[in-house]
Amino acid sequence: MKAIVFKEHGGVEKLEPFQMPDPIPGPGEAVVKVAACALNHLDIWVREGLPGKPTLPMPHIGGCDVSGTIESLGPGVDPSLKVGSPVLVAPGIGCGECPACLAGRDNLCPKFNVLGFQRQGGLAEKVLVPAKNLILLSTVSRHSLADWAAFPLVFTTAWSMLVDKMKLQRGETVLIHAAGSGVGSAAIQLAKHLGARVLTTVGEPWKVEKAKALGADEVIDYKKEDFEKRSKELTGGRGVDAVFEHIGPEVFTASLRCLAPGGRLVTCGSTSGPDVALNLRAIFARNLSIHGNYMGPIQGLKECVKLAEAGALRPLVGKTFPLDQAREAQQCMLDRAFFGKILVNIP
Secondary structure, three states, X not given: OEEEXXXXXXXXXXXXXXXXXXXXXXXXXXXXXXXXXXXXXXXXHHHHOOOOOOOOOOOEEOOOEEEEEEEEEOOOOXXXXXXOOEEEEOOEEOOOOOHHHHOOOHHHOOOOEEEOOOEOOOOEOEEEEEHHHEEEOOOOOOOOOOHHHHOHHHHHHHHHHHHHXXXXXXXXXXXXXXXXOHHHHHHHXXXXXXXXXXXXXXXXXXXXXXXXXXXXXXXXXXXXXXXHHHHHHHOOOOOEEEEEEOOOOOOHHHHHHHEEEEEEEEEOOOOOOOOOOOOHHHHHHOOOEEEEOOOOOHHHHHHHHHHHHOOOOOOOEEEEEEHHHHHHHHHHHHHOOOOOEEEEEOO
């Protein structure tokens, strides 16, 4: 099969087309014929090389977000899964047997791994996955099968952050950073569905109307306005109830200052770096809460798929590239020249 791989860590120039052996499903496994694979910042970090992380299978195929059709099934899979059925692949993979997995908290599994990271991913014509990670799609007609690839990782993360960790309530105000990012655009949709008032940030004027079209109540161009000051103005000086954060030190400290007393911040990313300074007195004196979040349980993704099939949420595709232009697709992500998700379509 044709795949896009890297044989050593480095820049986008390390990505190259390569012929890999066709995967064969074993017990409990499935091979998916890939329709599209969406990009995430994790793809960038995996290609560049994460310090202290396990050695990857090389040549390595990246890509966490996959939609496609079932091509073949190994023995012992759920009988509801049929060859030819359209599916999403839940990108986070637990063992299925430990106490965390059995409690529905598979992202806390000691053996938790991610498609395209610790195992071969979806930037290829086919991908081998555990059959338990397949989610059948019943309304492909509402969105194209390829567009569905823009859905899994960001909505898994958004549900875990907003519902499980933040426990966002109707009528509360939440500040969501980077409306144009995949996870930011997903969070805006879900927060509005939950009945919250949404403030969000963008870094380009052309992204303002796109953020409003998604449902954002107020959009702050952080290159023109101080988002902390503007958030306070928009809440009458009180501050926001919660912050959805995935940027890191560029915004982290100011985001804490945006919070009202008793507010909570949930973070899932560090695109501007891993290290931040904390004023512990400000945190305990104002009864603030900080939660970390790494992806989320598969059940949250299943709930989001139900909402999308009912029309309440949607995969948001910003740009598409063919498989042979995977380098250009990753560079587009680095340049932030998109709104939503970047898809790599597989012919």
